Amino acid sequence: MPDYKVEVKNLDLFYGDFQALKKINFTAEPNTVTAFIGPSGCGKSTLLRMFNRMNDLIDGVHFTGEVYIDGNDIFAKNIDVDNLRKTVGMVFQKPNPFPKSIFENVAYGLRVNGVSDKHFIEKKVIDSIKKAALWDEVKDKLKKSAMELSGGQQQRLCIARALAVEPALILMDEPASALDPISTGKIEDLIFELKNQYSIIIVTHNMQQAGRVSDYTAFFYMGELVEWNKTKTIFTSPDDIRTQNYITGRFG
Amino acid sequence: MTRKQLKQIIAFNFFRLVSLMVVCILFIILGFIMLKGIKVINWEFLTAMPKDGMTGGGIFPAIVGTLCLIAGSMIFAFPIGVMSAIYMNEYLKESFLKKFIRTMTNNLAGIPSIVFGLFGMALFVNTLKFGDSIIAGSLTLGLMVLPVIIRTTEEALKSVDDSLRIGSYALGATRLQTISKVVIPVAMPNILTGLILSIGRVSGETAPILFTVAAYFLPKLPSGIFDQVMALPYHLYVLTTSGTNMEQARPMAYGTAFVLIMIVLILNLLANLIRRIAGKKTKMN
Numbered sequence: 001m002p003d004y005k006v007e008v009k010n011l012d013l014f015y016g017d018f019q020a021l022k023k024i025n026f027t028a029e030p031n032t033v034t035a036f037i038g039p040s041g042c043g044k045s046t047l048l049r050m051f052n053r054m055n056d057l058i059d060g061v062h063f064t065g066e067v068y069i070d071g072n073d074i075f076a077k078n079i080d081v082d083n084l085r086k087t088v089g090m091v092f093q094k095p096n097p098f099p100k101s102i103f104e105n106v107a108y109g110l111r112v113n114g115v116s117d118k119h120f121i122e123k124k125v126i127d128s129i130k131k132a133a134l135w136d137e138v139k140d141k142l143k144k145s146a147m148e149l150s151g152g153q154q155q156r157l158c159i160a161r162a163l164a165v166e167p168a169l170i171l172m173d174e175p176a177s178a179l180d181p182i183s184t185g186k187i188e189d190l191i192f193e194l195k196n197q198y199s200i201i202i203v204t205h206n207m208q209q210a211g212r213v214s215d216y217t218a219f220f221y222m223g224e225l226v227e228w229n230k231t232k233t234i235f236t237s238p239d240d241i242r243t244q245n246y247i248t249g250r251f252g
Numbered sequence: 253m254t255r256k257q258l259k260q261i262i263a264f265n266f267f268r269l270v271s272l273m274v275v276c277i278l279f280i281i282l283g284f285i286m287l288k289g290i291k292v293i294n295w296e297f298l299t300a301m302p303k304d305g306m307t308g309g310g311i312f313p314a315i316v317g318t319l320c321l322i323a324g325s326m327i328f329a330f331p332i333g334v335m336s337a338i339y340m341n342e343y344l345k346e347s348f349l350k351k352f353i354r355t356m357t358n359n360l361a362g363i364p365s366i367v368f369g370l371f372g373m374a375l376f377v378n379t380l381k382f383g384d385s386i387i388a389g390s391l392t393l394g395l396m397v398l399p400v401i402i403r404t405t406e407e408a409l410k411s412v413d414d415s416l417r418i419g420s421y422a423l424g425a426t427r428l429q430t431i432s433k434v435v436i437p438v439a440m441p442n443i444l445t446g447l448i449l450s451i452g453r454v455s456g457e458t459a460p461i462l463f464t465v466a467a468y469f470l471p472k473l474p475s476g477i478f479d480q481v482m483a484l485p486y487h488l489y490v491l492t493t494s495g496t497n498m499e500q501a502r503p504m505a506y507g508t509a510f511v512l513i514m515i516v517l518i519l520n521l522l523a524n525l526i527r528r529i530a531g532k533k534t535k536m537n
Binding site for chain 1: 345346413415416418419420421422423424425426429433434437438
């Protein structure tokens with residue numbers, strides 16, 4: 001096994017002429033939660049989207065540098081992008097369940113990846129919904145449309161959907177920013193639970209949230225990865241004055 | 253009441269009057285056709301061949317002909333239209349090619365239908381030697397409604413939220429899987445609207461079938477796609493302008509118009525029903 005779940009080497013990324021990421025070097029260990037924090041437009045979501053190559057879908061993005069997941073260069077010629085995205089799950093800012101039944105939402109990832117064994121799918125779906133701490137709320141209405149769920153339930157369904165394809169790494173892009181405090185609490189508890197089995201990278205604007213859920217925190221500012229360290233260290237004795245200013249709320 | 257308020261009240265009441273007038277016109281047309289046409293509607297009219305120089309009997313072959321042309325043109329135009337809309341909206345990036353295709357499609361929509369008729373005759377009837385036939389007429393009508401289908405399908409696809417596509421890609425789905433399993437089901441109700449619109453147009457157009465398929469008088473049913481047929485709009489034209497006894501044929505003309513309107517209405521209702529059912533299955537919040 002390689003030492004790092006994720007490893008980024010000398011990454012520069014441009015949107016057209018605008019440099020969104022500057023000489024990023026970063027690693028994440030297995031079974032940890034890393035929080036990306038920083039003011040809007042600092043590049044944290046852009047970096048997150050590198051890990052499952054979502055930036056491929058945006059026109060005008062080009063970059064230099066390397067990104068490894070489990071020791072594999074994900075931009076190597078022989079990498080199958082669809083397969084990569086199966087290995088690297090993603091949960092988005094706004095819950096985006098498919099307008100299908102709750103069951104079909106979770107089964108979707110399996111079906112598109114060629115699984116057709118009914119029993120396996122059923123077991124996997126139930127398993128994933130349980131892992132996402134949603135089972136008690138939906139067990140009687142798996143055939144109902146996912147659109148009938150509340151925002152918080154939809155977001156946990158999206159997490160279940162991501163878990164079903166057994167990702168090695170889960171990316172979360174401000175997963176609780178559109179949710180009420182109670183739903184947010186449930187998502188945070190869930191992240192804490194999931195850490196035992198998965199590596200998680202979460203982008204958040206919420207300092208308390210970063211403090212509560214993460215083992216490591218990385219602070220971004222204007223495309224630079226200013227510093228990253230154990231969350232406790234970042235929050236108590238950051239090296240860089242910019243980090244200190246940000247977490248004490250002096251800007252951003 | 254202030255002057256400003258008064259102005260506003262007058263203005264909006266005027267707008268109301270105008271929009272009610274539009275509805276009135278529709279009802280007057282429908283009522284007029286119905287009143288004049290319903291007298292001749294009976295079982296014989298709907299199921300029998302025309303007779304006595306088209307002043308008696310029924311319009312059965314014209315009904316069958318129109319249904320054939322609707323089916324034929326849709327079989328041809330719907331898949332092609334939907335597929336090219338998918339290609340343009342889901343695959344092609346903003347580029348010269350996309351702008352070019354879109355401009356050309358819009359231009360195609362602007363061509364008068366009689367020109368389609370002429371072109372259909374030149375290409376399908378003469379060059380490809382289909383003769384005056386269902387297939388030549390269907391292809392001509394299909395060409396005419398292609399832009400409608402492409403445009404409405406494109407709009408339908410555009411209205412599908414991008415977060416659904418991204419969510420699907422993030423689970424390892426290919427672009428094709430995303431389109432077929434997520435995008436199309438969500439867009440389907442609106443795609444069907446395009447289908448309804450084009451069926452409405454196809455069933456009513458006379459010019460494109462004039463030189464490609466429509467028969468003046470053909471009291472038998474088609475036996476294949478290379479046969480000529482009668483069609484309701486053309487039959488209506490014939491009855492009104494060039495029958496052997498136009499005065500006597502007048503009620504038949506109104507009856508034909510009534511049947512034509514009813515066919516379009518029933519197809520619209522049917523498609524609306526399908527749309528509603530499809531829409532319920534994939535309802536967005």
